[in-house]
Amino acid sequence: MNPKLLFWVPALLRLGLLFAFAGLVWWWMGLVAGLSLALAAAVTAIIVQLSYLQKLGEWLEHPQETRLPDGWGAWTEAFARLYHLRRDDKKHQAELTEWLARFRQAMHLLPEGVAIMDDVLFLEWCNPALERHLGLTMERDKGLRVTNLVRHPDFIDYIILGRYEQPLTLAFRGRKIECRIIPFENRRQILVTHDATDTERIEAMRRDFIANASHELRTPLTVIVGFLEIAMADPGLDVTTRTAHLTLMTEQAQRMQRLIQDMLTLSRLESDEFPLKRERVDIKLLVESIAAEARALSGGRHTIEVAVDGPDVMGSMEELRSAFANLASNAVRYSPNGGTIRLAWSRGPDALAFAVTDCGIGIDPEHIPRLTERFYRVDKSRSRETQGTGLGLAIVKHVLLRHGGKLTITSQPGKGSTFAATLPNTSLPA
Known part of the structure; x- marks a missing residue:
């Protein structure tokens, strides 16, 4: 049924009954008695409606499910709907609180630093990883301008110039910190930081390993190739010289063999394809x-x-x-x-x-x-x-x-x- 009819039909029926009863009193006791009864009923109805309006106003100031007043007539349906709305609102609020707690927990566990700033770079929120990366403290620094908290010229230029296509790498407090700004909504920005110190160290180790391995292999190979060229250029070398050359070549070949064996051993130890057999x-x-x-x-x-x-x-x-x-x-x-x-x-x-x-x-x-x-x-x-x-x-x-x-x-x-x-x-x- 149409909700309007659900409201007006009972209301009109109640008014009809009131006027019918007042008409019976008029017929039975006279015009003055009938009008007096109708006026008293109308004033009572108005007072009842005003009292319910007062209760509604008080409840709206402090909406609590347990304090929702009972109603009469159309107020019964109105208060019932408010009760359901309040109950659904509390349910949604509990779900949002749970999701917010999960979000904060996830942000706290992230290895990446995350901070939310407004359009004028005031800090609104950050996770512990960003506090470690940039030396901030959420309780102390909330509401302060980030460029006043991180006084690094490259960082300030990066934020002010707004060239966010590429991340910025800072040498900050003995660590390599990679920063990136992500625009968020109309008046928000997200600052994401990543500690690239270990990555840089591993990359440096890789470069050093390749350079050192090349150097270690080049030395014995140079000796072997050099003696082979001498032997080929002068087939008439005396036995003593030839023996000395062969001895040195053997030593260098063995050195190279040990080196390659150790490199293969290291590779096997680091590989997941060779699990430990106890x-x-x-x-x-x-x-x-x-x-x-x-x-x-x-x-x-x-x-x-x-x-x-x-x-x-x-x-x-x-x-x-x-x-x-x-x-x-x-x-x-x-x-x-x-x-x-x-x-x-x-x-x-x-x-x-x-x-x-x-x-x-x-x-x-x-x-x-x-x-x-x-x-x-x-x-x-x-x-x-x-x-x-x-x-x-x-x-x-x-x-x-x-x-x-x-x-x-x-x-x-x-x-x-x-x-x-x-x-x-x-x-x-x-």
Whole structure:
């Protein structure tokens, strides 16, 4: 039925009944009595309507579902509709509150920084990532101009000039921060920041790796090609010279072979195509075999001590042998003749550790954080003398990462070093 009819039909019926009753009183008791009754009924109806209007006005000032007044006549339907509207409004408000909480939680967890600014660059909101990137604090800086908070000339020029087609990269507080402005609505802008420090570092490492690998391969290839050209140009070389040339070529070819083998090992360790295959590793047998290899490499120039005081572990025998052997061979190469090298396996309260302690030349503190980088050498000339490839500690690091462990280095220049490969207690056999 038409809503208008639902309102007017009951109202007209009530008026008709009122006038009919007043007519009966007029017929029964006279004109004055009938008019008095009609007037009293009209005044009562007006007072009732005004009281309901007052209640409605009070409720509209403080709309609460529990305080909605009851009604009579057409007010019953009006208050019922208001009740449903208020209930739906509360439901939608609860849903919006839930979605807003989810949005804020998502924004807080984003690694990217996000800030909302108005058209005159006043900060309205930002997430914790942007606070870290640009050194802002939401509670302190809300309502302040962003260009007054981030006083970097390039950042200010980027925002004021409005050239937002390309992102801006800032060197800010020791980090590389990438900024981008996105227009939002008519009077809003979104500032998005990204910490590109790690990306830049990885890219620099990639460039260094390619350059270092090319350099390391070029040297032996130059020697081999040079001697081959001499041999081809002068077939009548004496036996002594030819033997010397062949010996040097063999050494350089072996050096190149070791380098390529280590590079392939690193590539395999970093690849997801070669998952870790765990097996029970006999630690005593492994450490004793590594000690035997170290004694053979030393040729009697060092004293090799062994101490095994810990259980077996679960892991890759081949990979752990490679990591532990690299640590032991480095100790032999960098320890002076007559020194003592100690290989020890032990179990601590939180981890298992294979520690190699030497009495070698030691390492300055500024070099220690970079020792596991590919091709990084503290003393390049000494590394060439000891036939190192510069990839050994990088291999150790990646082997330990695959086993959930880490490499700890402590050293004092002139007093020796300790390289400890630690594995978590979760590596213990069940």
